[in-house]
Amino acid sequence: MASGGKNALQLLRQIVQHGTHSPGFEECLRKIRVLSGGNGSCVCELTLTEEHQNRGGTLHGGLTATLVDAVSTWALLTTDRGQPGVSVDLSVSYMKAVKVGEDIIIDAKTLRQGKTLSFLTVDITNKNGALLAQGKHTKFVGRL
Amino acid sequence: MASGGKNALQLLRQIVQHGTHSPGFEECLRKIRVLSGGNGSCVCELTLTEEHQNRGGTLHGGLTATLVDAVSTWALLTTDRGQPGVSVDLSVSYMKAVKVGEDIIIDAKTLRQGKTLSFLTVDITNKNGALLAQGKHTKFVGRL
Amino acid sequence: MASGGKNALQLLRQIVQHGTHSPGFEECLRKIRVLSGGNGSCVCELTLTEEHQNRGGTLHGGLTATLVDAVSTWALLTTDRGQPGVSVDLSVSYMKAVKVGEDIIIDAKTLRQGKTLSFLTVDITNKNGALLAQGKHTKFVGRL
Amino acid sequence: MASGGKNALQLLRQIVQHGTHSPGFEECLRKIRVLSGGNGSCVCELTLTEEHQNRGGTLHGGLTATLVDAVSTWALLTTDRGQPGVSVDLSVSYMKAVKVGEDIIIDAKTLRQGKTLSFLTVDITNKNGALLAQGKHTKFVGRL
Numbered sequence: 223m224a225s226g227g228k229n230a231l232q233l234l235r236q237i238v239q240h241g242t243h244s245p246g247f248e249e250c251l252r253k254i255r256v257l258s259g260g261n262g263s264c265v266c267e268l269t270l271t272e273e274h275q276n277r278g279g280t281l282h283g284g285l286t287a288t289l290v291d292a293v294s295t296w297a298l299l300t301t302d303r304g305q306p307g308v309s310v311d312l313s314v315s316y317m318k319a320v321k322v323g324e325d326i327i328i329d330a331k332t333l334r335q336g337k338t339l340s341f342l343t344v345d346i347t348n349k350n351g352a353l354l355a356q357g358k359h360t361k362f363v364g365r366l
Numbered sequence: 367m368a369s370g371g372k373n374a375l376q377l378l379r380q381i382v383q384h385g386t387h388s389p390g391f392e393e394c395l396r397k398i399r400v401l402s403g404g405n406g407s408c409v410c411e412l413t414l415t416e417e418h419q420n421r422g423g424t425l426h427g428g429l430t431a432t433l434v435d436a437v438s439t440w441a442l443l444t445t446d447r448g449q450p451g452v453s454v455d456l457s458v459s460y461m462k463a464v465k466v467g468e469d470i471i472i473d474a475k476t477l478r479q480g481k482t483l484s485f486l487t488v489d490i491t492n493k494n495g496a497l498l499a500q501g502k503h504t505k506f507v508g509r510l
Numbered sequence: 511m512a513s514g515g516k517n518a519l520q521l522l523r524q525i526v527q528h529g530t531h532s533p534g535f536e537e538c539l540r541k542i543r544v545l546s547g548g549n550g551s552c553v554c555e556l557t558l559t560e561e562h563q564n565r566g567g568t569l570h571g572g573l574t575a576t577l578v579d580a581v582s583t584w585a586l587l588t589t590d591r592g593q594p595g596v597s598v599d600l601s602v603s604y605m606k607a608v609k610v611g612e613d614i615i616i617d618a619k620t621l622r623q624g625k626t627l628s629f630l631t632v633d634i635t636n637k638n639g640a641l642l643a644q645g646k647h648t649k650f651v652g653r654l
Numbered sequence: 655m656a657s658g659g660k661n662a663l664q665l666l667r668q669i670v671q672h673g674t675h676s677p678g679f680e681e682c683l684r685k686i687r688v689l690s691g692g693n694g695s696c697v698c699e700l701t702l703t704e705e706h707q708n709r710g711g712t713l714h715g716g717l718t719a720t721l722v723d724a725v726s727t728w729a730l731l732t733t734d735r736g737q738p739g740v741s742v743d744l745s746v747s748y749m750k751a752v753k754v755g756e757d758i759i760i761d762a763k764t765l766r767q768g769k770t771l772s773f774l775t776v777d778i779t780n781k782n783g784a785l786l787a788q789g790k791h792t793k794f795v796g797r798l
Contacts, residue, residue, distance in 0.1 A: 246419045247426035250394065275390045282391035283453040284432025291428040309427040310627060311599040311648055313457035313745055315773050315792060317766040333785055334749040338626065338652065339598060341747050343788070353765055356775070358790070360599055360747060364626065364652065454771060455743040455792050457601055459629050459648060461622040477641055478605040482770065482796065483742060485603050487644070497621055500631070502646070504603060504743055508770065508796070534707045535714035538682060563678045570679035571741040572723040576716025597715040601745035 230300060234259040238266075238296055250274075250285065251292055254328075262332030264297035270322045280319040281326070281354070286346065287314050289328050290357030294342035297330040298361060307340055307361030314357040325349050338364030374444060378403040382410075382440055394418075394429065395436055398472075406476030408441035414466045424463040425470070425498070430490065431458050433472045434501030438486035441474040442505060451484055451505030458501040469493050482508030518588060522547040526554075526584055538562075538573065539580055542616075550620030552585035558610045568607040569614070569642070574634065575602050577616050578645030582630035585618040586649060595628055595649035602645040613637050626652030662732060666691040670698075670728055682706075682717065683724055686760075694764030696729035702754045712751040713758070713786070718778065719746050721760050722789030726774035729762040730793060739772055739793035746789040757781050770796030 235256045242252040250273070257265045268274075268289070276282040295306050320326060330344040344357040379400045386396040394417070401409045412418075412433070420426040439450050464470060474488040488501040523544045530540040538561070545553045556562075556577070564570040583594050608614060618632040632645040667688045674684040682705070689697045700706075700721070708714040727738050752758060762776040776789040 241421060244421075245416045246421065247394070247417065247429045248420070249417075250391070250428075272389045273391065273393070276392070277385060277388075277390065277450075282432075282435075283456065284394075284428070284435040285391045287431030287435065287456060287458075288426075288428025291426075291431065306421075308463075309458075309460040311457065311459050311747075312427065312431060313455065313601065313790070314431075314453075315455050315743075315765075315790060316453040317768070317773050319452075333747075333788060336749070339650065341749050341788070356765060356773070356790070358745070358747060358788070360648070362627065455603075457646070457745065459599075459621075459646060461624070461629050477603075477644060480605070483794065485605050485644070500621060500629070500646070502601070502603060502644070504792070506771065529709060532709075533704045534709065535682070535705065535717045536708070537705070538679070538716075560677045561679065561681070564680070565673060565676075565678065565738075570720075570723075571744065572682075572716070572720025573679045575719030575723065575744060575746075576714075579714075579716040579719065594709075596751075597746075597748040599745065599747050600715065600719060601743065602719075602741075603743050604741040607740075 230260045231258065234264065234296060234300060237299060248292060250288065259296065260300050262297055262301045262335065264293055264300060264330045266293050266328045267325055268328065269325050270320065272322060275322050280321050283316060286316065286355050287312065289346060290314055290344045290359055293328045294330040294344050294359040297332055297342055298340055301332055301335050303335065303363060305363055307363040310362050311360040312357065314355055316355050318352060318354045320348055320354050326354065338362060374404045375402065378408065378440060378444060381443060392436060394432065403440065404444050406441055406445045406479065408437055408444060408474045410437050410472045411469055412472065413469050414464065416466060419466050424465050427460060430460065430499050431456065433490060434458055434488045434503060437472045438474040438488050438503040441476055441486060442484055445476055445479050447479065447507060449507055451507040454506050455504040458499055460499050462496060462498045464492055464498050470498065482506060518548045519546065522552065522584060522588060525587060536580060538576065547584065548588050550585055550589045550623065552581055552588060552618045554581050554616045555613055556616065557613050558608065560610060563610050568609050571604060574604065574643050575600065577634060578602055578632045578647055581616045582618040582632050582647040585620055585630060586628055589620055589623050591623065591651060593651055595651040598650050599648040600645065602643055604643050606640060606642045608636055608642050614642065626650060662692045663690065666696065666728060666732060669731060680724060682720065691728065692732050694729055694733045694767065696725055696732060696762045698725050698760045699757055700760065701757050702752065704754060707754050712753050715748060718748065718787050719744065721778060722746055722776045722791060725760045726762040726776050726791040729764055729774055730772055733764055733767050735767065735795060737795055739795040742794050743792040746787055748787050750784060750786045752780055752786050758786065770794060
């Protein structure tokens, strides 16, 4: 199953690469790196640069929310159902600012995958493991 | 007071123009138009184009959250305190998709401005007045 | 239609009366009064007494959340679909404390009623109209 | 430090016992049992009975929110600051219903304790470890 895990990660990386290099809003995540993924989880890394900043030179709260949205959706793609779903509710708690120049880790996992609704949680930390933000994402995965 | 209102709107437009044309994440909002503002509220308009879309050709949920974050912060700037504050909690409910090519209205208002915390709400509608998303934003405005 | 409206309100009052006087958690709301309701909205009044208080002698935050949950569900019952649904996400922002002895108004309305999901918002105010708390409630109303 | 830990747990149990047996809304939690606590966390157990139910004979969503509110506040009391704070934002995601007769575990921990704001998360599970609900609680702990 190790090779299956490796193939799953390769596939996930291709999906992320394609999604963040196609015309659209996720181009703002084109420098993101997928560290691991599978079984409903996805862990990414991003080095913060000027294009990610707010007026104060720290990670913009809208980008934080975008990371919660996107990385949790990639996590959802690695479940058996393998569909991205449609956003229902998303929330973010902002705990600590992080400056341009730093690396952040975005760690998303599926809390529950139901027949029609999926619930995901996302931790955003710095390289020392300090929690910067935590997000939640509820997605509709049933038939519309 | 009509001229006072007009000057406040001019100032708000300059702030938004400057903020969305300086290096940083809010450049993704550089085409936004401020329709009105003052007394803790701010109403903007955005014509959705390819750069705002998700894979399905509709408004990306991360951009929806970014609009909630940014326009509510501009609304907060028009209160007497006039400070942007720091994000504490932000949430978005996604009610209806909207396609590229359409115009959306982002209407933010301050629900309560306390000594240390401010609470804002944001309605995002299409030109027919249908509610597409509703967001809430709690900001810390006290001394850190 | 005035008599239709009146009958709808009578029916809603009977449902609330029965629900808050049957064995279960909603007995904590047995003193609530339905002021109006219909077309996806429901407005109630509650006089705060000792049984509603926290250690500080003000409305307990858990009861605030219970009011958001229950009154929005009653609002949902007045839509054409007329079903209570199942909770998906609920959030409350606490803006101002309110003391035992005061009357509060709980005003719930349906923001959007979709085929499978309904979105509701609830304002809790004091008799002077000051906003004490605002809640949101997303319910699943499709077939499980 | 084992005896210190034991004393901290004893103190927490006394606080919970007193709080849930004094006149007020938390009397609805008078049967809750504190399993462990300390260093910003608190784990409780509750056997669901008729008084906790909704119309469907399962845990009422308002009580779920009350558990998130109360148990996270008890968790906060075990931090060095030791103050309960004031609720700012609370949210709950409802993942799975649970019937009267079952035992549930409520596990609260402090994610971040800042100078003015604290962030807590709460998992509610059944005895098999299945996640029933997850809540978040942001509290103001600074000087008002």
